[in-house]
Amino acid sequence: MNNGTSLFLVDGDVRRRAAISHCLAGSTVHVEPFEDPSELIARWPKTGLLLVHDDGRSIGMLLAQMGRLGQWLPVIGFAQEPSTRQVVGAVLEGAIDYVSWPFTREEIIGVVEQAEAKAEVFGSAKLREALARSRVDRLTKREREVLAGVAGGLSNRMIGEKLSISPRTVEIHRANMLTKMGANHTSEAIRIAIEAALVS
Incomplete structure (x- = not known):
C-alpha cells in the first residue's frame, strides 16, 4: 500500500x-x-x-x-x-x-x-463497464429488449415476433437505441451491451 x-x-x-x-x-x-x-x-x-x-x-x-x-x-x-x-x-x-x-x-x-x-x-475493465452501463441506462425497457434480441443474432422480424411488435417498430427502436448509446453501428451497440454485462 x-x-x-x-x-x-x-x-x-x-x-x-x-x-x-x-x-x-x-x-x-x-x-x-x-x-x-x-x-x-x-x-x-x-x-x-x-x-x-x-x-x-x-x-x-x-x-x-x-x-x-x-x-x-x-x-x-x-x-x-x-x-x-x-x-x-x-x-x-x-x-x-x-x-x-x-x-x-x-x-x-x-x-x-x-x-x-x-x-x-x-481498473480499465471496470471503467469500460461503468461507461457502458451509463450508455445502456439511457435506453427504455423496450430498447433494451431490442438490444438483447440484436445481440442474440435475431433479425428485426424475429425480434418483432418475440416482442409482439412489427419489424418496422423494431427498426425504429433499433435506430433510437443506436443514437442514445452513441453507437455508429449494431456491432458497437453489442460490444457496449457485453461490456455493460447486459448480455454475455
Whole structure:
C-alpha cells in the first residue's frame, strides 16, 4: 500500500462515520467522511477508494456517477450483518469488495490493500463497464429488449415476433437505441451491451 491511501467514506449514520474514522486514525489510511452520495459527487475525488454503506441506493448512485464522468474508483460496500443477496447485489452493481460492520482496524486495512491491488488489475475493465452501463441506462425497457434480441443474432422480424411488435417498430427502436448509446453501428451497440454485462 502506498504512503497514505485516501478512503472516502459515505454513510448516513454520524456515529458509524465517527467510529470508522476513529478506527483508522493514525494509520496509513486517511478517511474523508461524507453523509450521502450527492455530497461526495459535489466534491468528486480524482484518486482513492470509496467505502460506501450499502443502503440499497448509494452504491448504484456512485457507480452511475463514474459512468457519467468516465472515471472509475474502487468501491467497497459495507453493512451490518449483510445478507448474501445484499453482498452479491452490490458486487454485481460494480463494488470491488464487501465488508461486514463492525470491523477491526486490521480487517479494513486488509480489505483496502486488496481493493487497491484488484483496482490495478481491473481498473480499465471496470471503467469500460461503468461507461457502458451509463450508455445502456439511457435506453427504455423496450430498447433494451431490442438490444438483447440484436445481440442474440435475431433479425428485426424475429425480434418483432418475440416482442409482439412489427419489424418496422423494431427498426425504429433499433435506430433510437443506436443514437442514445452513441453507437455508429449494431456491432458497437453489442460490444457496449457485453461490456455493460447486459448480455454475455
